[in-house]
Amino acid sequence: MTTTPAPRAPRPQTILEVVRTTWVTPHLVRLTLGGPGFDDFEPKDATDSYVKIFFAKPELGLEPPYDVAALRDTLAPDDLPVTRTYTVRRVDRSARTIDIDFVVHGDEGLAGPWAAAAQPGDRVVFAGPGGAYRPDPAADWHLFAGDESAVPAIAAALEALAPDAKGLAFLEIGGRDDLVDLVHPAGVQLIWVGRRGRDETTAGLLATAVSGHPWPAGRVQVFAHGERESMKALRDVFLNQRGLDRTQLSLSGYWAYGRTEDRFQAEKREPIGVVLPA
Known part of the structure; x- marks a missing residue:
């Protein structure tokens, strides 16, 4: 006899509010979030800590937390809340705030224009946070590689390194104003x-930079995240x-060129979406 597995319990949701916005570069905005809901947030001891932010259509008047399973029974698929995944850049326990950075490409996408x-x-x-990486102090040196989507996680990792740590960080950007x-x-x-162009994608750009650079001696720990084909x-x-x-x-794709996040997430279960085969 076969049994149907019990449905997975929904992950708890945290509700915060925007405290302030800061434009880090012309294409990167940082939202500082806080409020009473901070007590519901349990920071994760990982420098690649991430959350899945819910976006619901304002005209539907939905009140959080969202019971997506129940909403499937009453809403059309296009009206369901959707999620986008973002790194937690910093947690300030004394101020009771968290920072999340958003790459903005004009009106393109959902989360960037909203932020x-x-x-x-x-x-x-x-919902969240998730995450699993933290720099290993036993590594002889560290290698970081990623595009703008990975800069927040790489920045958090760099800040967590010991003062005498050694390594290389390859950071792909669209132009000098993204520094x-x-x-x-x-x-x-x-x-x-x-x-060469801000919105151009060159899958081999980071790989060429890394492979052409002198390789330090010793055992390395790698954190490389960003566009899927680049990874x-x-x-x-x-x-x-x-x-x-x-x-x-620690190697994975954060996004894929020409894909919405919904399609990108679905493709993780397909051969095209596998970055590091089992």
Whole structure:
């Protein structure tokens, strides 16, 4: 006899409000979130901590927390709340706030335009946090690689390193006005990799930069996240060119060029969406 597995319980949702907005660069806006709901937020001891933010159509008047399973019985599929995944840039326990950075490409997408227009008092609803990576102090050196989507997680990791840590950080950006000030140990070199066009995607750009750079001696721990095809190219560098063990890698796609996040998430269960095969 077969049994139907019990449905997974929904993840608890945290409801915060925008305290302030800060434009870090012309294309990166930071939302500082706080309010009474901070007591419901349980920070995760990971520098790649992330949350899934819910977006509901304002005209429907839905009140959080959202019971998505129940809403499926009453709403059309296009009216259901959707989620977008974002890194928790910083948690300030004394101020009882968290920071989340959003890349903004004009009116493109859902979360970016919303964040660009956010005002103090606006509510933000999310589930999480998740996350699993934190720099290993036993590593001889660290390698970070990613595009703008990974800069918040890389920045958090750099701040968590010991003062005497050594490493390389390859950061892909669209132009000079995307440069950000990052706190990092003196022994970690920042290498900015610029695309020819802001919205152009070049899957091999990071891989070329990493493979062409001198490789320090010792055991490395890698954190590489960003556009999916770019991460596949880096996978070949790490596994085939450098012969690293998978235990040394935190490697995954945060997004895929030409895909909405909903399609990107669905493709994770398809061959095209696999970055690091089991």
